[in-house]
Every structure is written in structure tokens, then in C-alpha cells.
Amino acid sequence: AGADMCDVCRLVGDEVVTVVEIDEESQGSDVGNRYPLSEFATYREALRTGEPVMVLDLLHDPGVSEADREDARRWGYRACLDIPLLSRGEPVGFVSLMNREPRGFARLDLVRGLAQVAGQAVANADLYERLQRTARRAQALSELAVELATVRDRRQVVETVARRLRELAGVSEVSVFIREGEVLRCAACACEGEPVAGIGPGDLTRYDHWPLTRAVLAGAGATAVANLADPRLDDEARAWLEAHGVRSYLVAPLVVEGETVGTIELTERSGQRRFGDDEVALVEAVGHVAGLALANADLFTGLEERNRETWLLNDIARRAASSLDVAEVVEATVSGLSELVPIDGYALVQFDGEGARLVAACEAFAGLEAAVPPSEPLRETLARERVVVREGPPPLSRVRHHVAAAGAAATAAVGLFDDEELVGALMLWSASPDAAARLEPRLLAGVGLHLSLALRNARLYQEIKDLHLSNLKGLSTALTAKDYYTVGHAARVAAYVSLLGEELGWEAATVERLRDAAYLHDIGKIGVSDRALLKQGPLNDEEWELMRQHPVLSAEIVAPLFPPEFVAAVRHHHERWDGTGYPDGLAGEAIPEYARAFAVADAYDAMSLQRPYRAAR
Incomplete structure (x- = not known):
């Protein structure tokens, strides 16, 4: 064609990317640069018609765009011939021939034929690249899945996901968030240096002013923001991102058993970044793999807890069957429970008619009088619900105001029964802020069942002892x-x-x-x-x-x-x-x-x- 210069470009979405450049006199390289398709009139016309577009003088032709003229001045050419590259009738790129002087191009039929071959070659290269990306993504997911398969702790799962995803994506920061009502809690963060303010591990953030995050949590799928001019950002979100130096970010759902429970967010602070479809797909896939690992960790943790609970209940049953000392059984029971939930104090009261008496208690209550005023509302609630867990100190007046129980953050009352009749209660309290959530009523009901048996056995044994003592006294009287x-x-x-x-x-x-x-x-x-x-x-x-x-x-x-x-x-x-x-x-x-x-x-x-x-x- 007798051209001075030649570029081969790929069509990637709404952008044109230079992949090959031939220009012996050029002082720079255009390979890898991206240009918006909408700014170049010659490319748009070639796409519209499917035919080559020739312009003999770009600097003076009124039909070209300012971007066409600026590119000609930058690289020093006057004439151009843009030929669309087609594969099965679909555009995949362009071949651009350029002359430094305003003159035409020779052998156009040959050029068109070569362009057809080039079009298929570009399509094949695209296919090969997509296959490679797919293979890399599958390998990365497989490696991550293998690594997560051995993890049995939720915190370790999210930390591994954040670390590995940052390595794969090469971004400034990756954070994993778990939804808690109307807020997101940062569960893990992998970053260079300090994380963006407000999104470090343990930090809470409301997502009502983050439209893209709201959409992802609602099931919209992963989404990316290439720059802060994105119209999907509202003013508040845009201002926050600018203030914290965030240039681009990607949000993907964290999915556990089909439910979006949080987000995975990739943040870029070094410059604007356009996340490709393959990167978005990778992060979205990681969200599902991480969700599966979290589900497995929860299952494992649940099984461990059930095993500990079963062992604890069996141990209580063994002690209740082998010991007639109620205080000893209660102390061992509370000691076992403390391995699951921090217990700071306990007291076992036995109801006696209209009153109650203290049967066993922790050392802090060594000076407490044996008689404990009954709490009628407590007795009524326990008779109906068997287990009551609530915030605050125990509802027993002398215990409630005792210095050892004053700082209780949560209390559990476990009813003790004898033939469906409420005969006592085990009071447990803890200063741990999350104790109310960790005091599991189902487990406490099992504890109450075994302690009820221990109390009943002690009562029956005492009755037998009293009978035996009475008989011996009678025998002693007869003897004397x-x-x-x-x-x-x-x-x-x-x-x-x-x-x-x-x-x-x-x-x-x-x-x-x-x-x-x-x-x-x-x-x-x-x-x-x-x-x-x-x-x-x-x-x-x-x-x-x-x-x-x-x-x-x-x-x-x-x-x-x-x-x-x-x-x-x-x-x-x-x-x-x-x-x-x-x-x-x-x-x-x-x-x-x-x-x-x-x-x-x-x-x-x-x-x-x-x-x-x-x-x-």
C-alpha cells in the first residue's frame, strides 16, 4: 500500500487498544495505549459501514473529529486509511495505514484481503487470551479453594481471602466485610501500609450512603468503578473517596449458601484502574469460594461446639449419678460451662414453700446469708420457659446487690424441676459483653435437666439417711x-x-x-x-x-x-x-x-x- 506507518488495534468494549505499531521514524511507542472509540470519527464510520475509511488530509478535512486531528499532529501523519477487522461479521479491531503527506494508498484490494486474514488472527488471539485468562482464573480459584479447605476458623478464612486476592489482583487494598444489620463490619484487610481510614479490621460502617454496595448486597452482582466521575456515585460517596485518596474500586458479593452476607472490596489508590471483565469475574468467583469456606468453618465450629456440649452434659450426668454433694456437682458444672462461655459467678437456690435458700455458690458469696428472698416473677417465668437469659445482674436481691455480681453484663437463670414442679434455680452471670448471645438456652436446658436429677438424688438420699437415722435412734433408745x-x-x-x-x-x-x-x-x-x-x-x-x-x-x-x-x-x-x-x-x-x-x-x-x-x- 506504500504507507509510511501502520497500526493494528483491538476493539475492547468501547475502547481501542494499540497492539502492533510499525513506524521506523517514530520516537515513541503507542502499543498498549487505550483510546475511547467515541472520540474518533474515522473508526466510528468504519464500524458503521464495515468498509475502509480513507482521509487524504486529516488536518483540513471537515468530516473528522478533533481527536483524529490531534492524533495526526502527535504522530506526524496527514493521510489515513482505517480498515475494520471482522471475524464472522463482527468487528474485532482495525488496521490503520498512515502517510506523512496528504496522498492516497495503493493496492487496496490486497490490503482488504490481508485485513480479513488479520481480523481472524486478532479474533484467534482474543480467544487464546480469554482461554488463558480463564485457565489462570481457574488455577487461582483452585489454589485458593485448596488452601481454604484446611481452614476451620472464620477469621482465618477472611484473612486468607483478603491476602490472596490482593496478590492476584495487584491492588492497593482488599477488605472483606460482613453485614450486621444496617452496618458492615470489616472482618479482614490486606493492604500496603495502613488501611484506608474507617475500614480496618473490626471497624463498622453504614452502607446506606454507598449505592453500589447497597446494590451488591441486594443481589446485583459484582460492580467496578474506574474513576470518581462514575455517575453511579452520589456526592457523599464521591467526597469520601476523594478525601481518602481512593481512585478506583470494585465491590463483589460474599455469598454463603445462596445468601449475600457481606462484600469483598478492592481499592486502588495509586491511580485510576479499569477492572477488566475477567478481573470482575475472578473476584465474584472468589466471593463464592470464600462463602463456601465460611460455611464449612461454621459447620466445623458448630460440630466442635456440639461435641463440647455433649461432653459437658455427659460429664454432668456422670457427676450427678456418682456424687450426692450438690455443691460439688454445681461447681464442676460451672467449671465446664466456663470453657464455652466466661462465667464470673453462680448461685444455686432451692425454693422452699414461699421462701428460698442458698444451696451452693461461688467463693465470692462465702459471707452471704443462706436465706435468699424469692423473686416471684422469676419463679413464674422459669416455671413457664425453664431457661431465662437477659442482660444485667441476677434477679435475686441479696445476690444482685452483692459487689461480686454488680458488674454482671448478662445473667442466665436455669430452672430445676422435680416431676414438673419448679424446685430451684441455677443463676449464672458474666461480665463479658457478648455473654447474653453466647449463653445458649438449649445447652442450659440440658444442664438444668442433669442438675435437677442431682438435686432430686440428694433429696432422696437425705430422706433415706433421715429414715435410717430415725431407726438407729429408736434402736439406741431400746438398747439403753x-x-x-x-x-x-x-x-x-x-x-x-x-x-x-x-x-x-x-x-x-x-x-x-x-x-x-x-x-x-x-x-x-x-x-x-x-x-x-x-x-x-x-x-x-x-x-x-x-x-x-x-x-x-x-x-x-x-x-x-x-x-x-x-x-x-x-x-x-x-x-x-x-x-x-x-x-x-x-x-x-x-x-x-x-x-x-x-x-x-x-x-x-x-x-x-x-x-x-x-x-x-
């Missing part, structure tokens, strides 16, 4: 009734021990239990023959040896009814300070304190009563 001189001995010793304990300042509950144990201190004499028990004179050696065994037998009989220190008092009530007593010959401080009290009471009663073989002293 055989001998006129021992009638009432057990009752008197029990009374003396009670008086002595009160004088020594022992707790009322301890004194009451000791009185019962003292009543049975001689129950072991049931194993001693009547010949020795009722003998009118002194006992011989054989009879004394038999008599000295009665404290051992007494201790064995009462062991199921009392704690070890009370049983020891029964066993050692015949020990002497100088070590001459029986059955173990203990001396001094080695004799348990309660046993010393029993010995004093027993000796006092023995000395104050006249016997056949000696007078009272």
Missing part, C-alpha cells in the same frame, strides 16, 4: 432401756454435746449434725452381749475387751450417715488425753476435736449417774 441405769444416756450425751458446741461457737448446722451423731455414740453396744451390758458388778478382762470394741462397731454403723470427722468423734469418744483410752490409744492433740467433746459429755454423764458398782461423783 434394757438397763435402768443407762436409760436416757444417749439423749443426755447428745444434749451435752449440743450445749458444749454452742459454747465453743461452732456453726449451728455443725452442732445439729453432731447432736445426731452423739445420740448414736454407743449404738455399737448392740454387738455386746447382755451378760456384760447388764452385769451388776465390775467386768472381767474378757468382758472389758469386748466392751472396748463398741466404739469401733458404732463408727462402722454410723459411717453412711455422717461425714468422716463426725464418724471419728464416735470412734474415739473413749480415748483419753494421756493415751490410756480405747480403741486406738490416741493421746493429746491426736484425739479429734469433736471426739474430745464427745468424751467430755460421755464422762460427765457417767460420773453424774449412780451405778450398782459405784456411787455418782
